[in-house]
Amino acid sequence: MSVQAETLLSVRGVETYYGKIVALRGVDIDVHRGEIVTMIGANGAGKSTLMMTICGQPQARNGQVIYDGQDITLMPTHEIISLGIAQSPEGRRIFPRMTVMENLQMGAALVDPGLFDEDLAKVFKLFPRLKERIAQRGGTLSGGEQQMLAIARALMSRPKLLLLDEPSLGLAPLIVKQIFDAIRVLNEEEGLTVFLVEQNAFHALKLAHRGYVMVNGNITMSGTGAELLKREEVRAAYLEGGRH
Numbered sequence: 161m162s163v164q165a166e167t168l169l170s171v172r173g174v175e176t177y178y179g180k181i182v183a184l185r186g187v188d189i190d191v192h193r194g195e196i197v198t199m200i201g202a203n204g205a206g207k208s209t210l211m212m213t214i215c216g217q218p219q220a221r222n223g224q225v226i227y228d229g230q231d232i233t234l235m236p237t238h239e240i241i242s243l244g245i246a247q248s249p250e251g252r253r254i255f256p257r258m259t260v261m262e263n264l265q266m267g268a269a270l271v272d273p274g275l276f277d278e279d280l281a282k283v284f285k286l287f288p289r290l291k292e293r294i295a296q297r298g299g300t301l302s303g304g305e306q307q308m309l310a311i312a313r314a315l316m317s318r319p320k321l322l323l324l325d326e327p328s329l330g331l332a333p334l335i336v337k338q339i340f341d342a343i344r345v346l347n348e349e350e351g352l353t354v355f356l357v358e359q360n361a362f363h364a365l366k367l368a369h370r371g372y373v374m375v376n377g378n379i380t381m382s383g384t385g386a387e388l389l390k391r392e393e394v395r396a397a398y399l400e401g402g403r404h
């Protein structure tokens with residue numbers, strides 16, 4: 161990464177509410193082009209809310225989300241997506257009745273059809289398991305395969321920024337490793353920018369260039385992945401006895 165890293169996503173003072181309940185209390189984060197940035201935090205900290213706020217659903221009540229120099233805070237979700245942000249939401253949310261192929265076609269809906277075969281070959285190279293299951297319905301895939309499909313579907317939209325919400329959730333360590341390896345390959349080989357939300361702090365901080373810690377709707381710490389992994393507060397709260 162160059163010293164003068166170019167900011168792709170900038171979240172400034174974002175406050176998000178569910179009715180009267182505040183979920184984000186003034187969040188600031190930056191994601192530079194070509195980076196993997198992670199946000200770790202416990203259940204209910206507001207991680208998914210931040211990811212959804214970036215996508216405009218729910219919208220921030222105060223503060224700003226700037227993407228690629230443009231203020232997207234109050235933009236409708238479909239417009240945000242059309243700018244090159246793809247989300248693999250928590251709980252995977254693939255289309256369970258559609259086949260693997262149909263799910264991938266949905267992901268590619270906004271892309272030039274002439275690029276489909278090339279993009280399909282790319283995601284199958286990344287996740288060979290999906291190629292073997294091409295005609296299988298999404299809902300009958302294993303948890304790990306569904307997670308691969310959710311990421312692959314997001315990739316089919318050719319994103320400039322990939323948002324991943326807890327891709328390791330409920331998966332065996334070997335599958336988590338495969339998925340995190342795939343994210344690293346995408347970043348290293350394609351320069352894809354990734355914002356990753358995780359409770360699995362150990363893997364996330366090992367993978368990411370930089371990280372943030374969220375507690376109760378606030379960012380409490382930030383630093384490089386390696387720095388955060390060494391911090392006593394991080395180790396005590398998110399690593400010792402946690403999911404390694």
Ligand SMILES: Nc1ncnc2c1ncn2[C@@H]1O[C@H](COP(=O)(O)OP(=O)(O)OP(=O)(O)O)[C@@H](O)[C@H]1O
Binds near residue numbers: 178181206
């Ligand atoms: N639709 C909603 N309506 C009301 N409150 C909500 C809604 N969604 C989330 N919340 C609340 O907002 C807070 C933040 O939730 P959020 O889902 O963002 O946390 P999280 O960090 O993603 O947690 P987890 O690790 O469990 O996924 C929680 O207190 C949650 O109960």
Ligand SMILES: [Mg+2]
Binds near residue numbers: 208250325326
């Ligand atoms: Mg969540």
